[in-house]
Amino acid sequence: MLAEAVNVLAGDDRITGSLGAVAYGLAAIGPGIGVGIIFGQGVQAIARQPELYNTIRQNMLLGFALTEALALIGFVVPFVHP
Amino acid sequence: MSARQLLAAEGGNEFQAPGTEIFEWGPLWHGAPSWLTKPTLIVALSVIIVCGFFWAAFSKPKLVPRGVQNVGEVGYLFVRDQLARPLIGKDGDKWMPFLMSTFFFILVMNLMGVVPVMQLPAPSHIAFAIVPAAVVYVLMIFLSIKEQGLVGYFRNMMFPPGLPAWLYVILSPIELLSNIILRPFTHAVRLFANMFAGHLIIAFFATVAYWFLFEKLTPLGASLGLLGFVMTIIMTAFEIFVQALQAFIFTLLAASYIGGALHPDH
Amino acid sequence: MVRPAMSKEGQRPDPESDADHRAFANAAWSIPSYLLSGMAVYGGLGWLLDRWLGTSALLPIGVVVGLALALYLVYHRYGR
DSSP: OHHHHHHHHHTOSOOOSOHHHHHHHHHTHHHHHHHHHHHHHHHHHHHHOGGGHHHHHHHHHHHHHHHHHHHHHHHHHHHHOO | OHHHHHHHHHOSSSOOOOOGGGGOOOBSSTTOOTTOBHHHHHHHHHHHHHHHHHHHHHSSOOSSOOTHHHHHHHHHHHHIIIIIHHHHOGGGGGGHHHHHHHHHHHHHHHHTTTSTTTOOOGGGSHHHHHHHHHHHHHHHHHHHHHHHOHHHHHHHHHOOSSSOHHHHHHHHHHHHHIIIIIHHHHHHHHHHHHHHHHHHHHHHHHHHHHIIIIISOOHHHHHHHHHHHHHHHHHHHHHHHHHHHHHHHHHHHHHHHHHHHHOTTO | OOOHHHHHTTSOOSTTHHHHHHHHHHHHHHHHHHHHHHHHHHHHHHHHHHHHHTOSSHHHHHHHHHHHHHHHHHHHHHOO
16 A cells, blocks of 8 residues: 555556546535535624524525535536546 | 455455445345345334334323433424424424434434444435435425425426526526436435445444454554544544434425425425 | 423524524525536536537536526525
């Protein structure tokens, strides 16, 4: 296993295996952090100003949709460029 | 158990991470009928456990609950106050039997993933996630057509008001596919994928611990094995949380679909 | 019925919040399936056109366009 890792790092061997899965794993990091930030800050905002619940919630959903879109692009890219 | 089998099967000198073969179980014993595998046994056991638990809790209800009836009532109140009433509305209590049995059946099936000897969440086979989702799906379509009429259902679903007419041509296919096909699909896949990945993660760390601590004990590998051991415990605790959460989310979605069918204005 | 104290404290106060809560749960859980379906419809259309015309650029374009349309749909349904 170590030898394989060294080979991959040295670049003298072709990377094999399900590279699409690795790519999606990397692509999911950013949206994962983003969704966490959106809902965390959203809950904080609601806790500070409960009377703005509806506005905050709607903006939370929109931000979530935009971030989720990035994750889904990452999900589709391995199918688009195999 | 699965780790030991795996290592025996590999026989090699190099560490092999467990793959999807840990989900493939043949018939229970030699000569058993081919459908009688470990997952079906787990599902049957879950049914028996859920039925037995609620039989013990509610067969002879007392005005002042004692013992197991207390636990059953807390579970009932949880499902009613968190799911049925907020998501279906005032007529939510009518749907309590369905939601209650769905929640506890899936919860027990999931928790089988951390019960010793069993250690396989049944929904990590997608069939056991598809069937409850399909039941909810058929119920949702039936209720929608009953409440809103066939034309009204498709009008509410495909044509959200307040858009220019030409945009409907572009957006209606998205709505149709999302509501008719992808809803039950994501409903089933959420449960399946969480259980599948969780079981794989636990099996991976357990294999690491077993391989580096028992099979090939070296000074350098021992720390890795110890890390795997600790991570197995942490991940098992995390899995208990995820399993309960996924049962909750599955029931939440079921209640949300039923509520959406009964109250189409939202 | 059983525990009036529990159902009052910590719950949302106003009576119309049930419908609100329902709408929020519906929206939050159907956004991923909207986005996926937008990508599937227009990405699939692009894929078919690619096969028909022999090009290779229409599938990614379709995916992005479908995603944008699905986002607009989400905005229209839940964002206002």
